Amino acid sequence: MTIKVGEMIPSMKLMQATAEGPKEISTDEIFKGKKVVLFAVPGAFTPTCSARHLPGFVQNAEALRAKGVDTVACISVNDAFVMGAWGKDQGTDGKVLMLADGSAAFAKALGLELDLMARGMGVRSQRYALIAEDGKVTHLGVEQPGGFEVSKAEAILAAL
Numbered sequence: 001m002t003i004k005v006g007e008m009i010p011s012m013k014l015m016q017a018t019a020e021g022p023k024e025i026s027t028d029e030i031f032k033g034k035k036v037v038l039f040a041v042p043g044a045f046t047p048t049c050s051a052r053h054l055p056g057f058v059q060n061a062e063a064l065r066a067k068g069v070d071t072v073a074c075i076s077v078n079d080a081f082v083m084g085a086w087g088k089d090q091g092t093d094g095k096v097l098m099l100a101d102g103s104a105a106f107a108k109a110l111g112l113e114l115d116l117m118a119r120g121m122g123v124r125s126q127r128y129a130l131i132a133e134d135g136k137v138t139h140l141g142v143e144q145p146g147g148f149e150v151s152k153a154e155a156i157l158a159a160l
Contacts, residue, residue: 002111002142009135010109014075015100017084025099027106031135034070037156039129040107042114043121044078044086048148053127054090056153061095064153067160069131073097077104077124101125112142129156 003009009031013024030036039057041049054074057064061072073096076083080100087098107113107125114126129151131139139159141150149155 003130003137003140005137005140007137009132009137010106012106012109014106015080015083015102016098017080017087017100022080022100028135030071030073030097030099031132033134035068036071036073036132037064037069037129038073038075038132039151039153039156040075040112040125041127042076042116042124044076044082045089048127049076050086050090052148053152054086054092054096058090058092058095060153060157063157064160067157069160071097073099075099075101075106075125077101077107127151131156131159 009027011028013026015022016025041053057072064072078100079102083098083100101107104113104123112126114124116124127143129141130137143151
């Protein structure tokens with residue numbers, strides 16, 4: 001079952017890259033008492049994700065904050081090292097929190113996993129973006145395969 005507007009983000013652990021190495025961060029830390037925009041990509045360093053999805057949120061980070069967003073976060077089924085390297089490559093520092101869902105546990109908990117086994121990529125996350133307030137989903141845009149409309153930064157700005 002896919003998570004729906006009005007439902008709570010599940011309480012679980014994710015990973016992030018830090019100067020001291022990979023560090024656990026809980027969804028409670030990320031979402032509790034905050035307005036959060038979370039967007040998911042099928043893979044770091046992949047074409048649409050690197051050319052359009054992540055850059056759109058980096059460029060619009062201040063506009064999102066001006067609309068009351070406390071945290072803008074990107075999540076992918078990659079390890080913390082890859083997400084950290086991708087964040088450095090894309091200039092996300094201070095703009096977008098880069099989160100690793102290495103085993104797709106979060107994607108599966110939201111019902112938004114994507115089976116790319118036939119393409120040699122394993123289980124990944126669907127491309128989506130959500131807005132959550134104090135952990136409750138208030139907006140969810142899930143892309144159709146190959147799509148890039150409802151999860152882009154401009155669509156989320158319009159939904160706020």
